[in-house]
Amino acid sequence: MGSTLDLIYSPMDVQKIRKDFPILSREVNGRPLVYFDNAATSQTPLQVIDVITDYYKNYNANIHRGVHALSQEATDAYEAARQKIQKHFNAAHPFEIIFTSGTTHSINIVSNGYAQSLQKGDELIVSALEHHSNIVPWQMLCEKTGAILKVIPMNQQGVLLMEEYEKLLSDKTKLVFVNHVSNALGTVNPIKAIIEKAHAVGAQVLIDGAQASPHIRADVQALDVDYYVTSAHKLCGPTGIGMLYGKESALKRLPPYQGGGEMIAEVTFEKTTYADLPHKFEAGTPNIAGGIAFGAALDYINNIGMDQIAAYEEELLQYGTAALEKIPGLKIYGTAPQKTAVISFNVEGIHPYDIGSILDKLGIAVRTGHHCAQPIMDYYQIPGTVRASFSFYNTFEEIDSMIVALKKALEMLQ
Numbered sequence: 001m002g003s004t005l006d007l008i009y010s011p012m013d014v015q016k017i018r019k020d021f022p023i024l025s026r027e028v029n030g031r032p033l034v035y036f037d038n039a040a041t042s043q044t045p046l047q048v049i050d051v052i053t054d055y056y057k058n059y060n061a062n063i064h065r066g067v068h069a070l071s072q073e074a075t076d077a078y079e080a081a082r083q084k085i086q087k088h089f090n091a092a093h094p095f096e097i098i099f100t101s102g103t104t105h106s107i108n109i110v111s112n113g114y115a116q117s118l119q120k121g122d123e124l125i126v127s128a129l130e131h132h133s134n135i136v137p138w139q140m141l142c143e144k145t146g147a148i149l150k151v152i153p154m155n156q157q158g159v160l161l162m163e164e165y166e167k168l169l170s171d172k173t174k175l176v177f178v179n180h181v182s183n184a185l186g187t188v189n190p191i192k193a194i195i196e197k198a199h200a201v202g203a204q205v206l207i208d209g210a211q212a213s214p215h216i217r218a219d220v221q222a223l224d225v226d227y228y229v230t231s232a233h234k235l236c237g238p239t240g241i242g243m244l245y246g247k248e249s250a251l252k253r254l255p256p257y258q259g260g261g262e263m264i265a266e267v268t269f270e271k272t273t274y275a276d277l278p279h280k281f282e283a284g285t286p287n288i289a290g291g292i293a294f295g296a297a298l299d300y301i302n303n304i305g306m307d308q309i310a311a312y313e314e315e316l317l318q319y320g321t322a323a324l325e326k327i328p329g330l331k332i333y334g335t336a337p338q339k340t341a342v343i344s345f346n347v348e349g350i351h352p353y354d355i356g357s358i359l360d361k362l363g364i365a366v367r368t369g370h371h372c373a374q375p376i377m378d379y380y381q382i383p384g385t386v387r388a389s390f391s392f393y394n395t396f397e398e399i400d401s402m403i404v405a406l407k408k409a410l411e412m413l414q
């Protein structure tokens, strides 16, 4: 099993870091790639890719069942990854970390688990800033149970209105689910206060950390959060793997979502008893290489340092914001005082898709559209935005290239 990281970066040496990401030196449409779609998925460093190939080359085996050496090695590596995730998020126990296929899967495990305990008239609270994957599963749950979904509104800056949130809370509130950071606008939400206020009325809280995890290390015990979910592919890990953190007491009460192998203690045709945590929620053969690589991705970003990453990305955000604001007719959506390096914008009279297409021809990868957050677009009464989202491996020069390309695009379109 290869070591996950040999280099220590201090202080952040972006040019050195970029060498870990071979994809960043490829060309797109004859131009150097500028990858600014990090909020959709991050790129994968060699240190993580190597861990995946090492697994398939050297110790590919099913876990938790074999007595043979390969199975033991795979099990050890998988469980070591679980412990890395536990440490990173400061969970009290490794078994509070459930491996899932990603944020969407994690949210569905929790929402399905509430189908039996909710009653007609119970209330659930979501925010106006959510990704569809933190809206739709709960709407399905409301349809099943007769529970009612209430929405915390936001203002023009893309900041949630906490006074309105407080008005929505009551003893009818059973669950609150909010993202830590909005993928569409970059707003960092005051989750500590949101959690405290929900707990004061006896409600539980799920935080969607998919967009926060690459930039902010959540401490689940300090937050006292009931559930925290994320996907590895947003933080330099592979796709198809993520986590559901749940407090031991919450996970013990939550019924399992899927039945199958690995999740049982005993099966007869009369009755099955479920396995202990975390296996109760991990039916079937999991994404073993993915789980191990998730751990390696955390090693990778922790070796650079989350604080260094956040500080550098803040500089990119300020630089990019200042440069974009100089462009006539350009409007930035999401101007919260606390935000991550996501800039959503439009230029007056031009469809975001047209800007995105021309930028792509010039090698610049941005996202256009509603970013799986249609309610936010409806709030601003726009079809979508162009979204540039930065990571620690991006540079100021790349932002300059985007500005040059954008000016070219606007000349063609205006």
Ligand SMILES: *Cc1c(COP(=O)(O)O)cnc(C)c1O
Pocket: 039, 040, 102, 103, 104, 105, 131, 133, 134, 179, 181, 182, 183, 208, 209, 210, 211, 231, 234
């Ligand atoms: C990316 C993202 C999701 C969805 O993650 P998947 O990996 O597609 O399940 C959910 N919420 C937020 C805030 C996201 O950024």
